[in-house]
Every structure is written in structure tokens, then in C-alpha cells.
Amino acid sequence: MxxxxxxxxxxxxxxxxxxxxxxxxxxxxxxxxxxxxxxxxxxxxxxxxxxxxxxxxxxxxxxxxxxxxxxxxxxxxxxxxxxxxxxxxxxxxxxxxxxxxxxxxxxxxxxxxxxxxxxxxxxxxxxxxxxxxxxxxxxxxxxxxxxxxxGAPAAGADNDVNADEELDRLSSREQEVMRLIARGYTYREVAAELFISVKTVETHMSAVLRKLQLSNRSELTRWATVRRII
CATH class of the missing domain: 3.40.50.2300 (Response regulator)
Known part of the structure; x- marks a missing residue:
């Protein structure tokens, strides 16, 4: 800025x-x-x-x-x-x-x-x-x-109870990292956007994949797209 x-x-x-x-x-x-x-x-x-x-x-x-x-x-x-x-x-x-x-x-x-x-x-x-x-x-x-x-459900918001429960497993910071990665940001771009180190991004990403029981960022993108949370 x-x-x-x-x-x-x-x-x-x-x-x-x-x-x-x-x-x-x-x-x-x-x-x-x-x-x-x-x-x-x-x-x-x-x-x-x-x-x-x-x-x-x-x-x-x-x-x-x-x-x-x-x-x-x-x-x-x-x-x-x-x-x-x-x-x-x-x-x-x-x-x-x-x-x-x-x-x-x-x-x-x-x-x-x-x-x-x-x-x-x-x-x-x-x-x-x-x-x-x-x-x-x-x-x-x-x-x-x-x-x-x-007062209606927001377009793109995921109202499925299971999705909410899955999101609740993630901390606020992990959710931020998850959404950016799912949108196609690189680790370096996420680090710059959130003012954290690339290593910290990698740590959060590992935690996200583990908590959501996913294997890679492609699966994460599909997971987030299906639930319309990106």
C-alpha cells in the first residue's frame, strides 16, 4: 500500500x-x-x-x-x-x-x-x-x-453441517491459509499476503491436510470447491 x-x-x-x-x-x-x-x-x-x-x-x-x-x-x-x-x-x-x-x-x-x-x-x-x-x-x-x-443463506456459503464440522477443526489462521491455497496461491504468495514466513505456511498447510484427511492441494481445492467456501 x-x-x-x-x-x-x-x-x-x-x-x-x-x-x-x-x-x-x-x-x-x-x-x-x-x-x-x-x-x-x-x-x-x-x-x-x-x-x-x-x-x-x-x-x-x-x-x-x-x-x-x-x-x-x-x-x-x-x-x-x-x-x-x-x-x-x-x-x-x-x-x-x-x-x-x-x-x-x-x-x-x-x-x-x-x-x-x-x-x-x-x-x-x-x-x-x-x-x-x-x-x-x-x-x-x-x-x-x-x-x-x-436474511437468506449467502450465495456460495456452505450450509452443510458436516462441512461446518470439518471447518471447525481448523484454526482461523489455518482457514486463511486453506482458502488462499485452494484459490491457487503459491506458498510464497500466501506468505506475502498474510505476513508470515513460507515455512509457517508449509506448517499450516500440513496441519490443514492432516485435519481434513486430504493428500495434496489438488484434493484441497476440490474439497473447498464442492463446499463452496472459496
């Missing part, structure tokens, strides 16, 4: 950043500081809720998969933090573009959802829009969002 020039009409907006990847969080903050007032940052559920309760930001950039708390990640933060800061707008900023994740955070109260492939200019615009009360979503997520607001 490259830096953006200062926008006089947005630099009064108070923004907080929640993401468990410290390097990514620092990069986002450096990108946004010319345009907004950064009032806080956090990397887990409990510290995020406490930070939001204390600073009451106008907008929170929220990763979906954040550790800590009771294991609910971004949806848990939303549920708890909105009771302390009801006027805060939440914009999910996540590597995940799964219907499950999109539907969960929208129902929990997020005003928008964009993926981490967004460029700096568009992210600044998205923050400005949600601060004014508009809903903002990455274009490819529109169908998921419509289904979530209508």
Missing part, C-alpha cells in the same frame, strides 16, 4: 485499526495518517474492545480473524464494542472474501467489507463513505452482502 496525499475533508475523521498482523497494521496506519487521525490500534479481541471503548473512534478498520476473547474474532469485537461505542462505524478489512465471513460481520453490525487487495486511494474513500453512513463493499462481495441483508 502506498501513501496518499492529505485530504482536508477527511483528516478530522478518527480511525482505529484492528489487525493481528503487526507489520500489516503498521503499514495501514502509515498509509492513512496523512488523511485521518489515528486514535488507536490493537491485535486481539480483548485489547480491541478496550481500545474502542476508550477512544470511541469514528471508524474502525476491522480484520475478521483476530485472536483472543472467546474465539469469535471480528464478530465478537463488533458485538462487544458497539455497546460501548454505538456511533462507531466498522469497516471490515480482511484477506478473506468468503460468504461466511462477510455474512457474519454484516449481521454483527459492520457497515462495510473490503478485502486487503484494496489500494490506498480506494481505502481512504471507503473510510470516508462509511463515516458518512454509507455501506461500502468490494464489488465481488455484492451478492453475499445482499443475501446477508435479506
Amino acid at each position: 502506498t501513501g496518499v496525499s492529505e485530504h482536508p475533508d477527511t483528516n478530522h475523521i478518527r480511525v482505529a485499526v484492528v489487525d493481528d498482523h503487526e507489520m500489516f497494521r503498521a503499514g495501514v496506519i502509515a498509509t492513512l495518517q496523512p488523511a485521518f487521525t489515528i486514535v488507536g490500534q490493537a491485535g486481539d479481541v480483548d485489547s480491541s474492545v478496550a481500545m474502542i471503548a476508550q477512544t470511541k473512534p469514528d471508524v474502525v478498520l476491522l480484520d475478521v480473524h483476530v485472536p483472543g476473547g472467546e474465539g469469535g474474532g471480528g464478530t465478537e469485537i463488533l458485538t462487544k464494542a458497539l455497546s460501548y461505542s454505538p456511533n462507531t462505524a466498522f469497516l471490515a478489512l480482511s484477506v478473506s472474501d468468503s460468504a461466511q465471513d462477510v455474512g457474519a460481520v454484516i449481521r454483527a453490525g459492520a457497515r462495510g467489507y473490503v478485502t486487503k487487495t484494496i489500494n490506498a486511494t480506494d481505502l481512504v474513500a471507503a473510510i470516508h463513505q462509511v463515516s458518512e453512513g454509507y455501506a461500502v463493499f468490494s464489488p465481488k462481495l455484492a451478492g453475499f452482502v445482499l443475501s446477508a441483508f435479506q
Whole structure:
């Protein structure tokens, strides 16, 4: 993400950043500081809720998969933090573009959802829009969002109980790695996307295959495609 020039009409907006990847969080903050007032940052559920309760930001950039708390990640933060800061707008900023994740955070109260492939200019615009009360979503997520607001099962979401049980075997990080690998990312690309080492990706991938009782990434891609979770 490259830096953006200062926008006089947005630099009064108070923004907080929640993401468990410290390097990514620092990069986002450096990108946004010319345009907004950064009032806080956090990397887990409990510290995020406490930070939001204390600073009451106008907008929170929220990763979906954040550790800590009771294991609910971004949806848990939303549920708890909105009771302390009801006027805060939440914009999910996540590597995940799964219907499950999109539907969960929208129902929990997020005003928008964009993926981490967004460029700096568009992210600044998205923050400005949600601060004014508009809903903002990455274009490819529109169908998921419509289904979530209508209360219907999101298109592409897997509602099969067995699939849910299989997914529950994986940690949040393993699910992130699984989805990227199933989409065709190389280990190096996954490492760059998630700000982890290639060795760590290999470790997570081995755990995913073992837990799902699969032999290779081709089987994983078929498994994820059949369940429509990529």
C-alpha cells in the first residue's frame, strides 16, 4: 500500500485499526495518517474492545480473524464494542472474501467489507463513505452482502453441517491459509499476503491436510470447491 496525499475533508475523521498482523497494521496506519487521525490500534479481541471503548473512534478498520476473547474474532469485537461505542462505524478489512465471513460481520453490525487487495486511494474513500453512513463493499462481495441483508443463506456459503464440522477443526489462521491455497496461491504468495514466513505456511498447510484427511492441494481445492467456501 502506498501513501496518499492529505485530504482536508477527511483528516478530522478518527480511525482505529484492528489487525493481528503487526507489520500489516503498521503499514495501514502509515498509509492513512496523512488523511485521518489515528486514535488507536490493537491485535486481539480483548485489547480491541478496550481500545474502542476508550477512544470511541469514528471508524474502525476491522480484520475478521483476530485472536483472543472467546474465539469469535471480528464478530465478537463488533458485538462487544458497539455497546460501548454505538456511533462507531466498522469497516471490515480482511484477506478473506468468503460468504461466511462477510455474512457474519454484516449481521454483527459492520457497515462495510473490503478485502486487503484494496489500494490506498480506494481505502481512504471507503473510510470516508462509511463515516458518512454509507455501506461500502468490494464489488465481488455484492451478492453475499445482499443475501446477508435479506436474511437468506449467502450465495456460495456452505450450509452443510458436516462441512461446518470439518471447518471447525481448523484454526482461523489455518482457514486463511486453506482458502488462499485452494484459490491457487503459491506458498510464497500466501506468505506475502498474510505476513508470515513460507515455512509457517508449509506448517499450516500440513496441519490443514492432516485435519481434513486430504493428500495434496489438488484434493484441497476440490474439497473447498464442492463446499463452496472459496
